[in-house]
Amino acid sequence: MQNEADYLRDYRAGDFPAVLVTVDSVLFTLIDEKLCVLMVQRANHPQLGYWGLPGGFIDQRTDASTQDTALRKLVEKCGVKPAWLEQLATFSGRDRDPRGWSLTTAYFALIGWQTCQPHIRDVSDARWIPVEELAHIDPIAFDHREIIAVARERLEQKTLYSMVPVYCLGEEFTLTELQGVIEAILQKPIQRKSLVRRFESSEMFEETGKMAVTGARQAKVYRRKAGVDGLNFSRNLGG
Amino acid sequence: MQNEADYLRDYRAGDFPAVLVTVDSVLFTLIDEKLCVLMVQRANHPQLGYWGLPGGFIDQRTDASTQDTALRKLVEKCGVKPAWLEQLATFSGRDRDPRGWSLTTAYFALIGWQTCQPHIRDVSDARWIPVEELAHIDPIAFDHREIIAVARERLEQKTLYSMVPVYCLGEEFTLTELQGVIEAILQKPIQRKSLVRRFESSEMFEETGKMAVTGARQAKVYRRKAGVDGLNFSRNLGG
DNA sequence: TAAATAGTGTCTTTAAGACATTATTCC
DNA sequence: GGAATAATGTCTTAAAGACACTATTTA
Secondary structure, three states, X not given: OOOHHHHHHHOOOOOOOOOEEEEEEEEEXXXXXXXXXXXXXXXXXXXXXXXXXXXXXXXXXXXXXXXXXXXXXXXXXXXXXXXXXXXXXXXXXXXXXXXXXXXXXXXXXXXXXXXXXXXXXXOOOEEEEXXXXXXXXXXXXXXXXXXXXXXXXXXXXXXXXXXXXXXXXXXXXXXXXXXXXXXXXXXXXXXXXXXXXXXXXXXXXXXXXXXXXXOOOOEEEEEEOOOOOOOEOOEOOOO | OOOHHHHHHHOOOOOOOOOEEEEEEEEEEEXXXXXXXXXXXXXXXXXXXXXXXXXXXXXXXXXXXXXXXXXXXXXXXXXXXXXXXXXXXXXXXXXXXXXXXXXXXXXXXXXXXXXXXXXHHHOOOEEEEEHHHHHHOOOEOOOHHHHHHXXXXXXXXXXXXXXXXHHHOOOEEOHHHHXXXXXXXXOOOOOHHHHHHHHHHHOOEEEEEEEEOOOOOOEEEEEEOOOOOOOEOOEOOOO
16 A cells, blocks of 8 residues: 555646636725725736736745735735735635636735825726725626625624724724724714723723814824734624 | 637636645534534545545535535535534645645534434444544644634634524424533533523524423423524623 | 814613522422 | 422623713814
């Protein structure tokens, strides 16, 4: 019987028909009170010219995992790393890509648009699209419309029991801005008092000492404490 | 400039180094008050003889998605479909499989062991292993120990806000049995009253009319209503 | 001082936790 | 009747909802 070393020496990838593997990201931000997603106009076949999610193939030399692929592709388009990145789900099937049986591991990401605006202005093929306008964009590449829908669903759920929406904002923000993102995501008003209670009990934030001028009473400016990542509440907001 | 039809005609998979793609499942059940996971002794290289998760390669002719692959492989080992199946996450990297850069989409599944016991008895390479014994099983194939840990984490979380643990039981069960699974998963006692409140308000279950004899007062026997799937509570159990 | 926005106080509501009590069955 | 298990009643607690109120800034 063959031993493992012999097996590996004789092993040739490609004996089985390969699955086409990609990695795509759904990157959200908030612009003008509107939840937006970063879309890229495809520069190659197939579906050249279609709007789709930023992503692409794994580079086996540089990527230690699909998360690295996602980050690499996002940095290409935005110039900076997203403030939040987590795996969403893997979408697969025979018909989702015309080249054959394929699979994409999708990531879910958040960033403050201010952070990457300079870079996106230069990359003419990338654009922030308000999620409400997606319905009017047709076609959309592959199954990316469905992937975005799943990502939105996940974002909504996480908004109910965590502070993730804060990663749609810049480094510094006011409570009213945070409330704005949350309400844009949930598409309904929330109780500011409930938000304040969570904001404080999370201990994820600290005052910068600065005040934001809004035309009336000035608002305290906060930032995320270094090294804090996430905190889940044991109860949902907006019952 | 080439059009899409030309591009697809000329397209050859294999121009890029392929990623090795597999699908694996973490199937849980409850046996003797203990949470167990289905493990299979590997019959092929690499890592022949190691215990690992049931899974394998996608069959592009028969599988419409990785979920089909997961189901196909589980049915091979258990003879029946799991009562619950959902995608867990995709694990990837250069070193997780000695054959090269690889990726596995892992599924998370639940079943009552009674349902598949006859088949598992025949498949000599499959075994239910109590999760507490996993620490003593070394080696475990690939990164499957880590995948199981992530699945357990997910099961624990879902137990706090849903009725999923019920899918670890057979078709018919008592409240005390359900409480048992939950306590085995959370590794701590819960308030039966809280469980009863959730059980009723979920409207996921119905009485069978039967009673279970336990040696003292008999317990009502319930079953899941047809077509009910899941329900998430807006608040966690076991503060 | 009025309007606008920021932030607080406090009562109500909801659903879980704690645990005592009642019910049923077998011996 | 007593032990064991099943099921219910009810008071307490934690955290969100509702909303009135105070505070600060600019016009």
